[in-house]
Amino acid sequence: MGYRMRILVVEDEKRIADFLHRGLEGAGYAVDIAPTGTAALELAHTVDYDLVILDLMLPDLDGLSVLEKIRNRKIVPPVLILSARDAVDDRVKGLELGADDYLVKPFAFVELLARIRVLLRRGQPIPERLQVGDLTLDCIRRKVSRSGEPIELAPKEFGILEYLMRNKGRPLSRTMIVEHVWDEEYDGLTNIVDVYIRHLRSKIDERFPCKLIHTVRGIGYMVDAPDKPASQLADAETG
Ligand code: CA
Numbered sequence: 001m002g003y004r005m006r007i008l009v010v011e012d013e014k015r016i017a018d019f020l021h022r023g024l025e026g027a028g029y030a031v032d033i034a035p036t037g038t039a040a041l042e043l044a045h046t047v048d049y050d051l052v053i054l055d056l057m058l059p060d061l062d063g064l065s066v067l068e069k070i071r072n073r074k075i076v077p078p079v080l081i082l083s084a085r086d087a088v089d090d091r092v093k094g095l096e097l098g099a100d101d102y103l104v105k106p107f108a109f110v111e112l113l114a115r116i117r118v119l120l121r122r123g124q125p126i127p128e129r130l131q132v133g134d135l136t137l138d139c140i141r142r143k144v145s146r147s148g149e150p151i152e153l154a155p156k157e158f159g160i161l162e163y164l165m166r167n168k169g170r171p172l173s174r175t176m177i178v179e180h181v182w183d184e185e186y187d188g189l190t191n192i193v194d195v196y197i198r199h200l201r202s203k204i205d206e207r208f209p210c211k212l213i214h215t216v217r218g219i220g221y222m223v224d225a226p227d228k229p230a231s232q233l234a235d236a237e238t239g
Contacts, residue, residue: 003159003162003163003166003180003181004028004029004030004159004180004181005028005029005030005050005051005120006029006030006031006032006047006048006049006050006179006180007024007029007030007031007032007049007050007051007052007053007116008031008032008034008040008043008044008047008049008051008052008053008077009021009024009031009032009033009034009053010034010037010039010040010052010053010054010055010058010063010066011033011034011035011053011055011082012035012036012055012057012058012059013055014035016055016105017033017035019109020033020053020112021033023109023112023113024116027113029116030179030180032047032049035059036058036059036060036061037058037060037061037062037063037065037066038060038061040052040054040058040066040070041061041066041069041070044069044070044073044077045073046175047175047179048176048179048180049077050077050078050120051077051078051079051080051116051119051120052070052077052078052079052080053079053080053082053112053116054066054067054079054080054081054082054099055081055082055083056081056082056083056084056087056090056094057084063081063090063094064090064093064094064097067079067081067094067097067098067099068097071097071098076098078100078101078119078120078122079098079099079100080099080100080101080102080103080112080115080116080119081094081099081101081102081103082102082103082105082107083102083103083104083105084104084105091104100119100122101115101118101119103115128140130162130165130166130168132165132168132212132223132224132225133210133212133225133226134146134147134148134208134210134225135165135204135212135223135225137158137161137162137165139162142158144158144161144204146204146208147208151203151204152203153200153203154199156181156182156196157196157199157200157203159180159181160177160181160193160196160197160200161200161204161223163177163180163181164177164213164221164222164223165223167222167223168223168224168225169222169223169224170222171216171219171220171221171222172219172220172221172222173219173220174190174191174193174194174220174221175190176220177193177220177221178190178192178193193220193221197213197221200213201213210225210226212224212225
């Protein structure tokens with residue numbers, strides 16, 4: 001598996017949470033469950049989610065105040081609200097507070113999946129081909145080439161490169177990389193990122209004067225191409 005969208009499910013009812021967890025993982029998403037509003041806020045402040053599914057009836061905090069706090073962040077994932085059938089006021093309030101969509105319980109899982117796909121497309125257009133400088137990654141055929149020369153990558157290497165290229169020019173922490181490329185149990189995996197980056201560099205950058213994978217001190221890694229021609233950057237520092 002390569003890069004996966006990561007979804008936070010905020011739901012206290014274990015039966016529904018388990019159902020969503022299984023269903024969404026089966027649909028190819030990485031999933032974290034927060035059973036309380038407090039847990040949701042902690043996760044939303046440390047993990048870079050692509051989408052949040054938010055139940056409004058939580059045991060500790062009101063779902064709407066969770067929404068408000070998530071919306072105050074700089075980088076905001078789309079939020080889909082799950083609400084009870086009779087809670088029209090809550091749905092209106094939720095949309096006013098910046099939720100992107102809502103679904104009334106009980107809902108059909110296919111309906112949820114369809115809504116999720118729309119929201120993820122809206123939040124982040126997904127091109128079939130990613131291009132950074134002369135480096136090309138074909139997301140559908142899962143092929144990578146540089147200057148027209150094919151490069152063989154292991155699945156995790158491909159996943160990391162895809163995530164970096166989707167976020168071209170944006171520094172990504174080791175934790176963010178792990179969260180998007182490894183499915184679960186990612187605690188303690190951050191050192192492995194350095195190992196994979198070394199492999200990627202040897203395959204992608206080593207033979208070329210212009211380096212595309214950059215170390216961002218104190219943060220992690222970034223893929224970017226300089227605007228200047230490669231010849232002028234032959235000696236550029238790449239960490
Ligand atoms: Ca609930």
